[in-house]
Amino acid sequence: MGDFNLALVIVAIVVCIIVLLFNVYLLVNYQHPDDKNQAYFPKFVVVFGLSVAAISILMLPADVANRQACRHAIYNGACNLTLPMKDLWIAVYIVDAVLVFFIIPFAMFYYEGDQDKSVAKRIKSALLWVITTAIVCGLVLGILYGVIGKVDFTVRHLSSTTTTFPSTWAFSGSQPCIGSGSHQCSAYLANASSEKTWTMRATFPEYVVALATIVGSVLFAIFGGVGIACLPLGLIFSFIRRPKAVITRSQYIKEATELGKKARELKKAADALHQEERSGSKGRKWRKNVKSVEKELLQLEEDVKLLEEMYPQGEKAETAWALTVLGYLAKLVLGILGLIVSVAWVAHIIIYLLVDPPLSPFLNEVFIKLDDIWGLLGTVAFAFFCFYLLLAVIAGAMMLGLRLVFITIHPMKWGATLMNSFLFNVGLILLCSISVIQFCATAFGYYAQATAAQEIFGHTLQSLRGIKYLYKYNVFQISFVVLAGLTFVYYAAFGWRRKKRSGRFQLSS
Numbered sequence: 001m002g003d004f005n006l007a008l009v010i011v012a013i014v015v016c017i018i019v020l021l022f023n024v025y026l027l028v029n030y031q032h033p034d035d036k037n038q039a040y041f042p043k044f045v046v047v048f049g050l051s052v053a054a055i056s057i058l059m060l061p062a063d064v065a066n067r068q069a070c071r072h073a074i075y076n077g078a079c080n081l082t083l084p085m086k087d088l089w090i091a092v093y094i095v096d097a098v099l100v101f102f103i104i105p106f107a108m109f110y111y112e113g114d115q116d117k118s119v120a121k122r123i124k125s126a127l128l129w130v131i132t133t134a135i136v137c138g139l140v141l142g143i144l145y146g147v148i149g150k151v152d153f154t155v156r157h158l159s160s161t162t163t164t165f166p167s168t169w170a171f172s173g174s175q176p177c178i179g180s181g182s183h184q185c186s187a188y189l190a191n192a193s194s195e196k197t198w199t200m201r202a203t204f205p206e207y208v209v210a211l212a213t214i215v216g217s218v219l220f221a222i223f224g225g226v227g228i229a230c231l232p233l234g235l236i237f238s239f240i241r242r243p244k245a246v247i248t249r250s251q252y253i254k255e256a257t258e259l260g261k262k263a264r265e266l267k268k269a270a271d272a273l274h275q276e277e278r279s280g281s282k283g284r285k286w287r288k289n290v291k292s293v294e295k296e297l298l299q300l301e302e303d304v305k306l307l308e309e310m311y312p313q314g315e316k317a318e319t320a321w322a323l324t325v326l327g328y329l330a331k332l333v334l335g336i337l338g339l340i341v342s343v344a345w346v347a348h349i350i351i352y353l354l355v356d357p358p359l360s361p362f363l364n365e366v367f368i369k370l371d372d373i374w375g376l377l378g379t380v381a382f383a384f385f386c387f388y389l390l391l392a393v394i395a396g397a398m399m400l401g402l403r404l405v406f407i408t409i410h411p412m413k414w415g416a417t418l419m420n421s422f423l424f425n426v427g428l429i430l431l432c433s434i435s436v437i438q439f440c441a442t443a444f445g446y447y448a449q450a451t452a453a454q455e456i457f458g459h460t461l462q463s464l465r466g467i468k469y470l471y472k473y474n475v476f477q478i479s480f481v482v483l484a485g486l487t488f489v490y491y492a493a494f495g496w497r498r499k500k501r502s503g504r505f506q507l508s509s
Contacts, residue, residue, distance in 0.1 A: 023050040042419040049426040063451040085452035216435035225483025227396025233491040235335030252311040364446035
């Protein structure tokens with residue numbers, strides 16, 4: 001079968017099936033009871049979107065393994081029987097873009113539509129929003145592609161004189177070229193003026209992927225930079241702020257009464273906002289009040305959970321308290337391990353990407369040595385580091401969503417996640433997964449060299465007219481590291497403090 005790697009194809013099929021089953025498991029266990037046996041289209045979008053995101057990240061390790069299938073070929077072009085990774089990359093990311101900008105918004109508009117309206121009216125309303133978005137996106141993409149959709153490659157024109165074909169070949173350090181007495185090849189002596197810019201038009205699919213990557217890179221730099229620090233530190237400081245002992249019954253009754261009053265105030269405020277929505281008065285003040293109610297509701301849920309931990313009830317109260325203690329210990333252990341991974345990521349970005357020339361391949365060498373120990377060990381570690389970045393993005397979005405007014409809160413909770421929150425987080429994961437792959441292909445360029453991903457996300461993307469300067473000056477990497485440092489300082493200064501209750505809830509008039 002030549003260079004065709006049958007094992008790689010089998011592994012790819014098995015992994016896709018496992019990813020699909022795992023995402024169905026997540027949906028079933030995270031969904032809100034109100035969404036059971038309904039909202040089937042949003043559920044299909046969630047499972048499909050999560051599968052595309054997971055598979056797209058796993059494709060980079062597969063791309064590396066696919067390259068290894070051609071290791072016996074003289075050059076990559078001579079290997080025709082491996083997986084068509086470039087076509088697969090383009091297909092996956094076109095699907096990714098369609099899901100993010102069209103399918104998921106439609107599903108969200110439909111799901112959040114007024115339940116009193118008929119299904120046809122809700123579909124019509126959602127379609128109007130999506131069609132408007134499609135027209136705007138199409139015009140923007142078409143104009144940008146027509147005006148600046150070109151790739152500028154810097155090339156050097158090399159030439160040399162001809163010489164008689166030799167009867168024997170004798171190359172050495174002192175004789176690197178053909179021809180007696182030639183100590184340097186003519187092409188090697190080309191001057192700086194031989195450098196020229198070779199311009200060609202990028203293909204439209206590659207250009208769509210590139211623009212989606214830019215949008216995702218902005219979100220990735222912000223949310224990922226914050227999340228890479230708050231993900232492990234949040235777990236560690238959660239252990240530090242844990243309840244130290246069980247409270248008395250009188251303390252429990254007092255706290256529960258206060259939480260009950262706050263819950264009634266929130267219900268009254270939510271009913272008032274729902275009435276305003278029905279009347280059509282959805283202005284800036286209304287959105288600000290909705291944001292305030294969401295924040296207070298999340299804080300109330302945290303307070304209720306904390307109160308239940310501090311006063312376990314029932315016949316197995318002692319067991320429940322023991323499990324609570326073990327849970328906080330697990331958070332500490334995971335937080336410390338996560339902190340090691342986060343520090344390794346930031347150190348690798350500085351050492352390998354921001355310093356020119358790189359001080360060391362660092363994690364690239366680690367993956368290569370792990371591959372030497374066992375064939376797939378380095379690939380598994382490589383995939384783990386990529387997935388960790390996605391987790392950091394979600395953690396950063398949650399942290400900023402609780403503190404910034406213009407970011408909508410969409411928490412993921414076991415057994416209590418509504419479909420709109422599911423869809424929002426799937427869209428965020430899909431959008432940032434493109435940037436995570438591009439970031440990993442650049443950060444681990446030594447390990448992932450000569451792959452199809454590097455061809456798309458390295459050479460083409462970083463040479464696109466108008467975009468290349470963002471990568472030339474490491475704008476996203478620097479933003480990532482700076483935000484990670486600021487977040488670390490924030491947690492060091494304020495993370496250990498226990499959250500104070502906001503007191504009596506009140507809407508802005």
